[in-house]
Amino acid sequence: MSVQEEKTLPMGLFMDLERSGPIPLYFQVSQRIETAILSGELPAGSRLENEVALGQRLGLSRPTVRRAIQEIVDKGLLVRRRGIGTQVVHGQVTRKVELTSLYDDLTNTHKVPSTHLLALENRVADAKTAERLGVVEGSPTLYIRRVRLADDVPVAVMENWLPEDFIGIAPNDLVIHGLYQVLRSRGVTMRVARQHIGARKSTNEEAVLLEVEKNSALLTMDRTAYDNSGRAVEFGQHCYRPDLYSFEVTLVEK
């Protein structure tokens, strides 16, 4: 049994909270704790100050402090144990999967994204598309097919279907901004997405588009995204070059 590092760090830099601003207090606190972990100021295995004391020092109630800590527990960076305290999880921390598009992902990793628009047309929904989008079969939908590149190297071939009220999206918007940015600019806020991740061999056409050998292994992802009223706003079938892209998931047991 190895000895745990048990020092309780004082976290001295916890003073100036914006009490009248629009950012919730619990969020301000959770951001600072997270930063302290990422920066190594709170090393792996170290114990966090207990909730009551932390609240007293910050001039906050226990529920507020508790919520701040819970946010980070949900991200997989902290672990709480009743009777013991709250500790920083060991192991290098990694970026979490979020509800973003490939475009956002690439921007975040400082690559230059670009797009080849292969198709942008109206199509009537077949059975599968209709089911995924929650519309009746035969409804008009917008069909998009794109190749996404990062630093001019092809990364993914993406097919998307959107409900009819998005018909009219300009091709140029998709080339410049990425689908999720276009949707956001039209007032849509994505809230929930369900993804299936799998693998298969490439078709010959995909091999050409992605500049890989025929019959290469591709990473595939099917996704349906819903807005804040629960309506399906996008259904997509994507395939990625596995040497350039992979998915990262953090699971936290409740």
Next chain:
Amino acid sequence: MSVQEEKTLPMGLFMDLERSGPIPLYFQVSQRIETAILSGELPAGSRLENEVALGQRLGLSRPTVRRAIQEIVDKGLLVRRRGIGTQVVHGQVTRKVELTSLYDDLTNTHKVPSTHLLALENRVADAKTAERLGVVEGSPTLYIRRVRLADDVPVAVMENWLPEDFIGIAPNDLVIHGLYQVLRSRGVTMRVARQHIGARKSTNEEAVLLEVEKNSALLTMDRTAYDNSGRAVEFGQHCYRPDLYSFEVTLVEK
């Protein structure tokens, strides 16, 4: 703009809460709401009773009701909007990815799991293994290699490394019970796991083991799992037959 179904269901079956039992009240409530959604009693798009009224009817405080609802929002089944209310998300509901092993997954889908144990031996940690497990390079570790089958069809080849205090696991346990069950029976409770999901071609040996053609596409998953003290307890490299297994992820925007 399509008309939303707006009827607020009364949810009449909400009476008998176990107030003295060990199950938290918020959990009892969230379970019932979830059941009501899954069973179709709360159809897609329908509005939930508001938090205050629901609390009054159940004899619960608003924070308790709120927490119950939040649990289901986090699962992606409900969407809340300030000033509006809480609605059931459209679209068919699907099972969520949880912190379980392949063994558990297969058991849940009513397939008969079995195992071929290829290796169970002590190995010194190389650089990568040491980093993932958070031990010093050269430390003794337990190495396990298995083929997992469902209804006698091979589904995955799995390599795992465990810290030295697990050396001594009996081969028979792994064949009968699955790694996560063995760890749980030794008092380990997994709390956090970080996974990378990708794809690649199979090696010739893997193709034989999985009974697929040479150079098939495989779905791969690397995982490091941490227990409730934040210590790494398992590091694994798995590859799956994509025609028999895929990952399902639900993302919820905060």
Next chain:
DNA sequence: TTTGGCCAATTGTTAAGACAATATCAGGTC
């Protein structure tokens, strides 16, 4: 008709307090 403003409904945030459950640890007893 359209625009603007006010009002009601609903979720979001914060507080203060109480009790329960669980883990560690020190001490005492056998």
Next chain:
DNA sequence: GACCTGATATTGTCTTAACAATTGGCCAAA
């Protein structure tokens, strides 16, 4: 020394209360 017991520390659950922010609809005014 081994085992039980109680004290202490810490997170988990629940209540009551208040105010803030956002949305949608109604109504009056331009």
